[in-house]
Amino acid sequence: MNTSEQWTHLYDAGTSGSPVLLLLHGTGGTEHDLLPLAERLAPGAGYLSPRGPVQEQGMNRWFRRFGEGQFDVDDVVRRAGELADFISWAQEHYSLTDRKIIAVGFSNGANIALATVLLHPRVLTDVVAFSGMYPLGERSADGDLADTAVALFNGETDAMAPLDSVARLKSVLDNAGSDVHQTLREGGHGVHPSEVDGAAAWINSRTAYTISQPPTP
Numbered sequence: 198m199n200t201s202e203q204w205t206h207l208y209d210a211g212t213s214g215s216p217v218l219l220l221l222h223g224t225g226g227t228e229h230d231l232l233p234l235a236e237r238l239a240p241g242a243g244y245l246s247p248r249g250p251v252q253e254q255g256m257n258r259w260f261r262r263f264g265e266g267q268f269d270v271d272d273v274v275r276r277a278g279e280l281a282d283f284i285s286w287a288q289e290h291y292s293l294t295d296r297k298i299i300a301v302g303f304s305n306g307a308n309i310a311l312a313t314v315l316l317h318p319r320v321l322t323d324v325v326a327f328s329g330m331y332p333l334g335e336r337s338a339d340g341d342l343a344d345t346a347v348a349l350f351n352g353e354t355d356a357m358a359p360l361d362s363v364a365r366l367k368s369v370l371d372n373a374g375s376d377v378h379q380t381l382r383e384g385g386h387g388v389h390p391s392e393v394d395g396a397a398a399w400i401n402s403r404t405a406y407t408i409s410q411p412p413t414p
Contacts, residue, residue, distance in 0.1 A: 204247050204283050207232075208291060208299070213245030216297045216404045219284065219321075220246035223328075225256035231301065234388070238301060238325075238397045244296070245287055245298070259309035266357065270334040273312050280309060281317035297404050299323040301321030301396070303388060304357065308332040311347070311366065318345050323403055325396045327388045328355060330362035331369065335353075343374035348399045349393040352384040 207228045211217065216239060219339040221232040235244045249257040251272075260276040260367050262267040288294050299320055302310035307329030315338035324347045341364045347370055358382075370377045380395050 202286065202290070206245060206247035206248065206287075206404070208246075209244050210291070212241035213237070214296075214402065215239065215242040216359075217243040217245055217293055218298050218400075219298055219300040220244055220309070221259065221300060221302035222249065222257070222308050223304035223306050223329075224245075224249075224253070224258050226303075226306070227257060231303065231306075233302075234393065235301065236272075237393050239267070239400050241271070242400075243293075243296070245284075245291075245293075247280075247283060249309075250279070259305050260312075265272075266359070266362075268332060268334060270332075270336060272307070273334075274316065274336075275333050276309060277312040278315050280313050281320040284313075284320050297405065299322065299325065301325045301327075301401055303327045303330065304386065314345055314347060315340070315369070315373075318342050320341060322346065324348070325348065325399065327396075328352065328358050328386050329366070330358040331366040338369055338373065341374060342370060345374075346376040346378075346403060348378040348380075348396060350380050350388070350396065351382075352386060352389075353381050355385045357386045 218235045228248040251258040251260045261272040300310040307326035310324045310327055311329050312332040314324045315414040322345045327350045378399055382389055
């Protein structure tokens with residue numbers, strides 16, 4: 198049994214032809230946290246929801262840190278590689294090679310999704326990042342991201358994801374050729390209802406999957 202197969206996760210195939218949302222919770226969360234959000238973002242879509250493998254004072258995380266906003270970048274790189282391996286394993290195990298996988302991450306989950314698309318763009322191409330920031334510290338990401346698309350949703354007064362780091366993130370993505378959609382709103386850390394609506398529209402634009410609407414009476 199390999200490490201990916203041992204990774205605690207939830208999976209639901211969803212509707213045929215729908216995307217599969219890779220749900221990545223924030224610090225202290227579990228694989229169950231983002232399930233209600235998934236239904237709001239893409240009703241009927243499949244989901245793949247792993248649990249963060251790192252423990253910090255009893256809280257699940259995706260990578261180690263030295264303090265608030267001080268990431269252990271070596272561990273970020275390592276864990277992004279592990280997540281990329283998990284995605285590849287899931288594509289084969291669940292027969293997902295013909296379905297688009299879109300990562301949806303909040304906070305720490307957004308950061309590991311961003312690290313993975315920056316470092317492994319052949320494995321993960323689409324990311325929705327709520328309250329994320331640049332995850333690689335002083336390191337640059339020099340890969341070709343021309344086949345990737347990233348939607349960034351951030352609060353202007355978010356002390357946990359400062360705007361200077363968000364600006365650097367967008368610059369790195371832009372310079373590497375990624376298709377970047379950015380929305381800044383008033384307020385701090387979290388997921389605002391307007392961002393959910395914006396992310397749902399973005400996901401729909403990235404897939405051939407459309408939600409069927411009941412006929413108008």
